[in-house]
Amino acid sequence: MAVISLRIDPEEEKLIKEYAKTKNTSVSALFRDSVLEKIENEIDLGLYIQAMKDHEDNPQSISFEDMLKELAD
Incomplete structure (x- = not known):
């Protein structure tokens, strides 16, 4: 298991x-x-x-029912 050291001030140490x-x-x-x-x-x-970018570039929608059918196949 690796060890990583971290420097923090005493107030941060107490809070953590x-x-x-x-x-x-x-x-x-x-x-x-x-x-x-x-x-x-x-x-x-x-x-x-x-x-979202992909959808904006190629906006397609599918009904909930069609999605269920597609997932069932």
């Missing part, structure tokens, strides 16, 4: 440790989960932006 404690988690898990969630959110946003 207290927050982790209130969430009943370790600081390590808090950082890991927070960073991974941020990455996932940015990926999701990028996919959304691309999907």
Whole structure:
């Protein structure tokens, strides 16, 4: 398992440790989960932006019923 070091000032350290404690988690898990969630959110946003661009370039729509039929096939 890799180790990543991080420099923060004492006030930030205290705040982070207290927050982790209130969430009943370790600081390590808090950082890991927070960073991974941020990455996932940015990926999701990028996919959304691309999907909207694709739709603007080639606007097509499909009814809910047709979508269900397509997914059932």
